[in-house]
Amino acid sequence: MPSLTAKKGEPLRTLRKAPTGIPGLDEITGGGLPRGRPSLVCGSAGCGKTLLAMEFLVRGATEFGEPGVFMAFEETGEELTQNVRSLGFDLDKLVRQKKLILDYVRVERNEIEETGEYDLEGLFIRLNNAIDSIGAKRVVLDTIEALFSGLQNEGILRAELRRLFRWLKDKGVTAIITGERGDGTLTRRGLEEYVSDCVILLDHRVTDQVSTRRMRIVKYRGTTHGTNEYPFLIDEDGFSVLPVTSLGLQHDVSNQRISSGIAALDSMLGGKGFYRGSTILISGTAGTGKTSISAHFANAACARNERCLYFAFEESPGQLVRNMQSIGLDLGKWIRKDLLQIHSSRATFYGLEMHLAMIHKMVQEARPDSVVLDPIGALVQAGSQRDANSMVVRLIDFLKVNGVTAILTNLTISGNSLEHTDLDISSIVDTWLLLRDIELGGERNRALYVLKSRGMSHSNQLREFLLTENGIHLLDVYSGPEGVLTGSMRASLEAREKSAALAAEQESERKQRDRNRRREALEARIHALRKEFEIEDEESALVAAQETARAKQIDQDRRAMTVRRQGNSGHKPSPKI
């Protein structure tokens, strides 16, 4: 199916359209209702027909400069004014400004007797008068079928209605005719027979005690339109329709990385954190710190001056802020700065589609950079598993298309496999952080690991983390010979190791000292020996000198004796001596 939103840019076809101004409706109708023609809006009681019609007029008058006439057959002008005041529409003001006329047509059967032939010229004249008096371009007839209960002659009525719709076309006004849904037919009186250009069916369905409003364009002549059932909601801003299924997988991706708010976790994710616009699932059993990690992320986002929307399905904003204060996160500060919005609603409070619609609407209004859904599994309670799956997938698509980073938390029921989520969304998330508790040595400790993280290198380690009053601290991995240890066991082992290390150090110091002492002793001995040797050396030199001196003396003595014996100084001494 081609993307519906793409059609908005194309030039208008031959069929001109009158924009309703209702968010979403103009997208699925490709620009609005057929201009200058009547459209039929039908549905069962309380499905929002009157409101849709009224918003069409009010927005026409205020946004498109097209005044309107509301001809009501069931409610008086005052009632209508009161009813839509809660939606922010000030009909009195529009009436004073001559942008709107409310005409209440009362048809009371017990006041009326019929005799002979008649026509509805009175109605035509009233309508014509109202249209001409303010130059109306839009007309609503709500619910014209009331005529059937007031007047008996159905033959005349049918002929006159046919003439009325023809007349509306000739008049060139864009009209909405509302009709109550009948048994097996779109309207009780078969109005669809006369109004055939555009038929919109509203539906209000209750499944498992949860109601969901849906809209479908049954037919729209001369134009393409979204054919699915689209959920819509009515809230304090009026009507909005969600063309949610028109989303595809053609979103832009960002290479920008953003911090998770926990430095150690960032380092586990390739050192830089998550990709902007990615979807992060945090799953774990009860009490493993999913909300705390989400809150860290929200806190970090706000600290970067980004807007964050936090949908809490289990805690009230006040409770969340208080609880996060205990781990040193001041979320209240960001709320006051209008960066963080916390929306709390029980998952069972609305239907799934309503949740989806609400989230859509808030995201479109607040334009946040990131969204936290805590916990996503709660939505299963609001509908069936299958519906919840498809809703979450659509939601993730929607957030991705808008480049919004999404944190989803999911509670794993203990006993189930950890790598399992209530919703089958694990395959479509980009990063999956798994939190688990490790029970060891009579303690339960928290550990975190990155199960997957697309497009980045990530740590394979199981990291213990602590929730302290200064936030989350990831501890270094202890993986010694005894495996991965956590909590006090880890602490005691660390202490043991520390004392062992200390002892070893002391031992080595002692050995060092010992060696030093031995060296000193050795050196002292070497010194003594050297001294001894020197003395010997000196002595032997002395002896040698004495010997020399003695030999010399002997030589001299001998010569003297020779001289004395021979008296001849030239006589050689005898070689025998």
Place this chain on the structure above:
Amino acid sequence: MKKSGKAPTAKKPESLSEIARNSRGEIDHDNWDLRLYVAGQSPRSLLAFANLKRICEEHLAGRYNIEIIDLVKHPQLAAGDQIIAIPTLVRKLPQPIRKVVGDLRDTERALVGLQLRPGKS
């Protein structure tokens, strides 16, 4: 534009007995104020007016007042009496307001509608 019936509007009943006689046992009232809404001089409107006059002469002689309102000329008057169909006869007085829609060709039904005859409808 107003077309007045020929009956005098300010006529007071002479006595209770006269009214009782005039009304011939039907529901008894002082003064009938009737309005006929039409759209232009269509044959149906003219027929309705003729029928109305006949009925009034027969049943309300001397104590009725007919006001004809042409919505083509005074469209803003349609809302006041909640007029949808044309022609519509509105009995303003006596209270409560009654409406008879159509060209009044069926006299019996018209009389029932005006509560000049007990209705079975």
